[in-house]
Amino acid sequence: MRWICLFVLAPFLASAQDSLSGFCGQCRPEKFASCGGFLEGASVDPSGGLWVVDVTGGRIINVTDAGQCVVKGNTGGTPNGSRFNKEGRHFITDAKLGLLSFDSATSKITVVADKYEGTSLASANDLAIDEAGGIYFTVPGGSNLLNPVGRVFYLDPNLKTLRLVTDKIAFPNGIAITAGGQTILVAEFAAKRVLSLPALTAKGGFPLAYVYARTRGGVGPDGITVDSKGRLITANLGTGEALVFAADGRPLGAIQLPEDAGKNLTNLIVSGQDLYMTEAAKGEIWRVRLSN
Numbered sequence: 001m002r003w004i005c006l007f008v009l010a011p012f013l014a015s016a017q018d019s020l021s022g023f024c025g026q027c028r029p030e031k032f033a034s035c036g037g038f039l040e041g042a043s044v045d046p047s048g049g050l051w052v053v054d055v056t057g058g059r060i061i062n063v064t065d066a067g068q069c070v071v072k073g074n075t076g077g078t079p080n081g082s083r084f085n086k087e088g089r090h091f092i093t094d095a096k097l098g099l100l101s102f103d104s105a106t107s108k109i110t111v112v113a114d115k116y117e118g119t120s121l122a123s124a125n126d127l128a129i130d131e132a133g134g135i136y137f138t139v140p141g142g143s144n145l146l147n148p149v150g151r152v153f154y155l156d157p158n159l160k161t162l163r164l165v166t167d168k169i170a171f172p173n174g175i176a177i178t179a180g181g182q183t184i185l186v187a188e189f190a191a192k193r194v195l196s197l198p199a200l201t202a203k204g205g206f207p208l209a210y211v212y213a214r215t216r217g218g219v220g221p222d223g224i225t226v227d228s229k230g231r232l233i234t235a236n237l238g239t240g241e242a243l244v245f246a247a248d249g250r251p252l253g254a255i256q257l258p259e260d261a262g263k264n265l266t267n268l269i270v271s272g273q274d275l276y277m278t279e280a281a282k283g284e285i286w287r288v289r290l291s292n
Contacts, residue, residue, distance in 0.1 A: 018246050018252070019253075020253030022291055023291055024244075024291055025291045029255060029261075029287065030288075031285075032063075033063050035069035037054030037059060037283045038055040039267075039283055040054075040082075040266045041126075043083050043084055043090075048271060049062060050269075051082055054283075060079065060082075060092070063285060073102055075092060075109055076109070079095075079100075080093050080094065080124070080125045081127045081267075083128065086131075086133065090104065093137050093138075095125065098124050099111075099114070099135065099155065112155070113153075113162055116153065123141050125139065125140055126138050126223060132201065134155060134156050135154070136152060136154050136175055136177065137152070138150065138169075138173060139152070143170055143172070144170060145171075145190040148170040148191075149167055150169040150171050151166065151167045151169070152164075152186055152197070153165060154200050166209075170188050172188060173188075173222050174187035174223040174234070176232070178196075178226060179226070179230050183196050185212055185226065187234060192221070193212075193221070194234065194245075196208075212232070213234075218263075219238045220237060221236060221237075221243075223278075225268050230246075230247030231246060232249070235277060238263055240257040240261055240263040241256045242255040242268060242275070257279065262279045262281030262282040264281040265277055265278070266278050274287050275290055
């Protein structure tokens, strides 16, 4: 009888876990920090420290556990994306300067890549780092829905060889790597969708590029991230909400900021049991406690 009950209940248990409430319970965002500026590039260092960047002010900001915004440096440009590799090296995509690295101990900025075959990598937007240390990053350039020429690049783990992944996207924005590193997800901002592309380091599988998920309302998906269970979370610019998708791309629902919050969610990152989200209209960081 016990096995029969488990068999009957299994689909309901699975659906309860594979839902928005299974992701974040009542999904009530709380304001975590007010740093000002046009906040982007939420990332977490190997010790669990939260970092963001300020697009308009060039600032590189460490946010303490108490929600204090401590400026650690400035790119001198317009930083958009931010990620740490496993060794703790901090990489930043800057729309004026290209792909950078930042040393928080000395505040030194180093240009890692700013050209590809003689063409500028200005407008670099966001990045993701694979298990080997290779860096995928987006360069939207002047692309839009009617001019889908945005580019995605891959810089090898030795930071020597730069490869073009695609140059056919309508404003590639956020980017993430799925579990196992077989595919990369790219937010096609101007087309309100997230694409799945074969990773350049993928082994086996079916190398198909396809639409993984579609967003609704607002302008389109800005920053994206994937949690430990493969669920995709996207910052839906212009709506004040983050959209959550199951690991297979099915929509689970939206996390809505309070009415008095800004509407320009730009980026997000999962750290432990929390989801942190940057909001650019008011320069705030919001936090949601996750269920599991």
